Amino acid sequence: MADFRLPANSRIRKGVTHKAPEAAREVRAFRIYRFDPDSGENPRVDTFELEAGECGQMVLDALIRIKSTVDSSLAFRRSCREGICGSCAMNIDGLNRLACITSLHDLGREVHIYPLPHMPVVKDLVPDLTHFYAQYASVKPWLLAETPAPPDRERLQSKAEQEKIDRPAACILCACCSTSCPSYWWNSDRYLGPAALLAAYRWIIDSRDEASGQRLDALEDPFKLYRCHTIMNCTDVCPKDLNPAKAIAEIKKMLVERQS
Amino acid sequence: MTKSSGSMSSAAQPRPGRGGEARQGPGNLRSPLGRAIGAGCAKQGVQHWWTQRLSAVALVPLAIWFAVSMLSLPSHDYSTVSAWMAQGWTSVFLILFVLSAAWHSQLGVRVVVEDYVHDSGTKSLALALVTFFHVVVAVAGVFAILKVAFGGAA
Ligand code: SF4
Numbered sequence: 001m002a003d004f005r006l007p008a009n010s011r012i013r014k015g016v017t018h019k020a021p022e023a024a025r026e027v028r029a030f031r032i033y034r035f036d037p038d039s040g041e042n043p044r045v046d047t048f049e050l051e052a053g054e055c056g057q058m059v060l061d062a063l064i065r066i067k068s069t070v071d072s073s074l075a076f077r078r079s080c081r082e083g084i085c086g087s088c089a090m091n092i093d094g095l096n097r098l099a100c101i102t103s104l105h106d107l108g109r110e111v112h113i114y115p116l117p118h119m120p121v122v123k124d125l126v127p128d129l130t131h132f133y134a135q136y137a138s139v140k141p142w143l144l145a146e147t148p149a150p151p152d153r154e155r156l157q158s159k160a161e162q163e164k165i166d167r168p169a170a171c172i173l174c175a176c177c178s179t180s181c182p183s184y185w186w187n188s189d190r191y192l193g194p195a196a197l198l199a200a201y202r203w204i205i206d207s208r209d210e211a212s213g214q215r216l217d218a219l220e221d222p223f224k225l226y227r228c229h230t231i232m233n234c235t236d237v238c239p240k241d242l243n244p245a246k247a248i249a250e251i252k253k254m255l256v257e258r259q260s
Numbered sequence: 261m262t263k264s265s266g267s268m269s270s271a272a273q274p275r276p277g278r279g280g281e282a283r284q285g286p287g288n289l290r291s292p293l294g295r296a297i298g299a300g301c302a303k304q305g306v307q308h309w310w311t312q313r314l315s316a317v318a319l320v321p322l323a324i325w326f327a328v329s330m331l332s333l334p335s336h337d338y339s340t341v342s343a344w345m346a347q348g349w350t351s352v353f354l355i356l357f358v359l360s361a362a363w364h365s366q367l368g369v370r371v372v373v374e375d376y377v378h379d380s381g382t383k384s385l386a387l388a389l390v391t392f393f394h395v396v397v398a399v400a401g402v403f404a405i406l407k408v409a410f411g412g413a414a
C-alpha cells in the first residue's frame with residue numbers, strides 16, 4: 001500500500017536550538033532538517049537563530065552563514081549561487097525552490113528548510129538524486145539521428161524550430177518539479193516524473209532528431225508516462241518557469257494523434 | 261549506517277531516511293540505469309487514456325439529460341418512473357448512460373489502484389475485482405432497464 005507515515009527511521013524528532021547572541025536586535029529563526037547517517041539516530045529539526053541583519057539576501061546566504069559561524073557540520077549542496085546549476089534545490093517553507101534565488105525578504109521571521117520531499121536523504125539537506133538522474137539518462141537525452149551531419153557545418157534548424165525547444169532545453173535538472181509531484185512520490189520507482197518527461201519531450205520535438213518515434217514508443221507505458229494526472233505542482237514550482245505539465249500533455253496528445 | 265561517498269558510487273547501498281530503504285532494499289546491486297529502465301515499456305496506455313477522455317465527454321450530455329429528465333418527471337413513484345423508462349429512446353439513453361458510467365468508473369478506479377497498491381499480488385487481485393465489479397454493475401443495470409422496457413412489471 002501507499003505509505004501514510006514515514007518509515008520508523010525517518011520520523012522527525014525535536015532538535016537543538018542555537019540561540020541568537022543576547023545583543024541581537026532582530027532575530028530570524030531557521031528551522032532546518034538535520035540527518036546524520038553516521039549517528040544511527042532519527043532525523044531532527046534544529047533551530048538556528050541569527051541576527052536578521054547578518055542573514056544576507058537569499059536563503060543560501062543564511063545557510064552559508066550558519067555553516068561558517070554556528071554549525072560547520074550542516075550539509076547542503078550549492079555551486080553557482082545564481083540559479084543556474086540546480087544544486088541548491090530544497091523545500092523552503094513548504095515549496096521546492098532554489099535557496100540561492102529565494103529572497104529572505106519574501107519569507108517570514110521563521111523559515112522552515114527541508115530536503116526535497118520523498119527522496120532518500122544522504123545527509124541534512126542533501127537528497128540522493130541517483131534514481132532521478134538515472135531516469136533522466138533513460139530517456140536518452142541526446143541527439144539520435146541516422147543521417148550524418150553535414151561535413152562542413154552543424155545540423156541546421158530554422159528559427160521557429162529552435163524556438164520550440166528553447167524553453168524546454170532551459171531545464172537545469174534541479175528536481176524541484178519531480179519531487180513536488182504526488183505521483184512521483186508514490187510511484188517514482190516506475191514513473192519517470194516531470195523533469196525526465198520534459199527532457200524526453202525536448203528531444204521528441206527537436207527538428208534534428210530522427211528518433212521521435214522510438215522515443216514515443218519508449219514512453220507509452222501506464223507508469224513511465226501515464227502516472228501523470230495533471231496535478232500541475234511541477235509547473236507551479238519550476239524555478240525556471242518551465243511547463244513540464246504542458247510537455248507531458250503534448251506527449252500524450254502525440255501518442256493519440258499517431259494512432260489515426 | 262552506510263557512508264555515502266558520492267551518490268553515484270554508493271547508489272546501490274541502502275540508505276536511511278525518507279523511504280530510502282523501502283525503495284532500494286539491501287542487496288540490490290542493480291545499476292541505477294537498470295533500475296530506472298526496470299521492466300521496460302508496456303506499449304500501452306494510450307487506449308486507456310483516450311477512452312477515459314471519450315467516456316468523460318459522453319457522460320456530460322448523458323448526465324445532464326438524466327438529471328433534467330428526473331427533475332421534470334411529475335412524480336417519482338414506481339409507476340411514473342417505470343413508464344418513463346419504458347419509452348424507446350429513454351431506454352436507449354439509459355443503457356448508454358449506465359455503460360459509459362461503468363466504463364469510465366472502471367478506468368478511473370483502476371488508476372487509483374495502480375497509484376496506491378504496490379504489492380503486485382494484491383494489485384492484480386484488486387484490479388481483477390474492480391473489473392468484475394464493474395461488469396456486474398453494468399450487466400445488472402442494463403438487464404434492469406431492459407426488463408422494465410420489455411417486461412412491464414418487475
Ligand atoms: S523542469 Fe524546472 S523544476 Fe524541473 S528540473 Fe527542470 S528546471 Fe527544475
Ligand code: SF4
Pocket residue numbers: 180181182183184193194227228229230231232233234235244245248
Ligand atoms: S502535472 Fe503530472 S508531472 Fe506535474 S505534478 Fe502533476 S502529475 Fe506530476
Ligand code: FES
Pocket residue numbers: 077078079080081082083084085086087088089098099100101
Ligand atoms: S547554487 Fe546553483 S542553483 Fe542555487
